[in-house]
Amino acid sequence: MRQTRAQPSYGLVGSGQAARHFGRYLRLRRIPFKRWTRRSGVPAEKALADCGTILLLIKDDALAPFIKAHPFLKGKRLVHFSGSLTVPGVVGLHPLVSFAPKRLSLKDYERIAFISETGGPSLQDIFPRLKNPSYGVLPRMKPYYHALCVMAGNFPVLLWRKFFREFSRVTGAPASAAKPYLDSVLANLGRGPSAVLSGPFARRDAGTIRRNAAALKGDSYQPVYRAFARAEFRRTK
Ligand SMILES: NC(=O)c1ccc[n+]([C@@H]2O[C@H](COP(=O)([O-])OP(=O)(O)OC[C@H]3O[C@@H](n4cnc5c(N)ncnc54)[C@H](OP(=O)(O)O)[C@@H]3O)[C@@H](O)[C@H]2O)c1
Known part of the structure; x- marks a missing residue:
């Protein structure tokens, strides 16, 4: 007997980093979606009519207006991936990862932890076939949780971009000369919570820290350096 193919019940809105990666993950796991x-070029209500669950993988500010502008979404189970927002009536699942243009392997996708809102559905409730680690965060703690994610994920990139630029300018060396330095920092960071701090911050060498900060006079990163020193020494006092 010829089997009829089950209609996909997942719909995915968006074509940015999160939508491309999650779509690839679903394809690798052979989970159908639209x-x-x-x-x-077709209205969303037509394209996603038969989808019971719709993932809104669009930019955070567009979520509420998008839902308001598409009444057909009422009666669907909606999901967003924002780490900071809580949207009434929409399941929040935050993939704890920084998606880059490079594609990931199935193994990489399966390692990503999904942070859901405590009391709400988890990734497994929405996608029973996905076995990623799942944890919950209280909705009121989401803004704090996301601020931590952004500090950890974005600030080092900004600092290294600054470093590579200025390193080449003041030494004349190519950025590649600093790669072993970056590799050693990444290897240390790879130890997770037991990463070792070295340099004047580890030694609490106030004189060097003061001179470093003074040397950054006129540089937009001088307040950043001083803020790190203040935050770190207040924390360990
Ligand atoms: N990127 C990450 O590493 C990451 C990690 C965890 C969670 N997230 C979350 O994933 C969600 C998507 O982020 P992203 O990084 O994929 O963003 P992105 O790469 O900037 O893509 C944003 C997407 O939103 C769409 N969009 C913007 N305004 C829209 C509107 N008014 N109507 C319909 N679509 C609209 C864009 O469509 P067009 O292409 O047509 O402009 C684009 O597809 C966000 O909630 C974000 O917080 C992202």
């Missing part, structure tokens, strides 16, 4: 983007 995709819609603003450029699809």
